[in-house]
Amino acid sequence: MTIYISTQVRTVLKFKEILSFNRGLNRGRYLRLMALSSIEILGTIPLGTYYLVLNARSGIIRWNSWADTHSNYSRVVQVPAFSWKNTHDSAFGLEMFRWSLVLCAFIFFAFFGFAVEARHHYRLVYTSLASRIGLMTSSGNLHGSSHACVVQVASPLFTR
Numbered sequence: 001m002t003i004y005i006s007t008q009v010r011t012v013l014k015f016k017e018i019l020s021f022n023r024g025l026n027r028g029r030y031l032r033l034m035a036l037s038s039i040e041i042l043g044t045i046p047l048g049t050y051y052l053v054l055n056a057r058s059g060i061i062r063w064n065s066w067a068d069t070h071s072n073y074s075r076v077v078q079v080p081a082f083s084w085k086n087t088h089d090s091a092f093g094l095e096m097f098r099w100s101l102v103l104c105a106f107i108f109f110a111f112f113g114f115a116v117e118a119r120h121h122y123r124l125v126y127t128s129l130a131s132r133i134g135l136m137t138s139s140g141n142l143h144g145s146s147h148a149c150v151v152q153v154a155s156p157l158f159t160r
Contacts (some may be wrong), residue, residue, distance in 0.1 A: 029117075032115065036108065050096075051093070109127070
């Protein structure tokens with residue numbers, strides 16, 4: 001007798017199996033990682049294709065040797081902005097490279113910087129710093145929120 005298991009049940013079982021192998025991996029972290037990976041794939045393929053086409057348009061230079069490749073390696077060429085901004089492809093490529101790094105950092109922080117674990121660590125740092133400068137903190141429910149922090153002044157410098 002053959003038992004047929006639906007694809008949803010198999011997917012759930014496989015997901016639980018993956019989570020059971022790694023203690024530091026929970027459902028939220030796994031889903032954030034998969035979403036970040038999907039965004040990375042959807043962003044890298046078009047951007048990488050654009051850079052490949054841009055470099056292929058400029059032509060292929062014949063490779064001579066490693067000595068030729070590394071000659072003048074420490075030389076830094078300063079190019080005035082009016083020179084590289086006149087060519088649309090080079091200006092767009094440089095600016096795209098520069099700002100894509102910033103965008104990637106913001107996307108990464110959006111996925112992992114607002115997680116429950118990260119907010120817990122931010123709270124620990126805040127209470128540690130506040131106690132070192134003389135502020136007493138006590139976390140508790142403030143209007144039904146478990147994420148509130150009440151700061152009480154404990155230093156005579158801050159009282160009138």
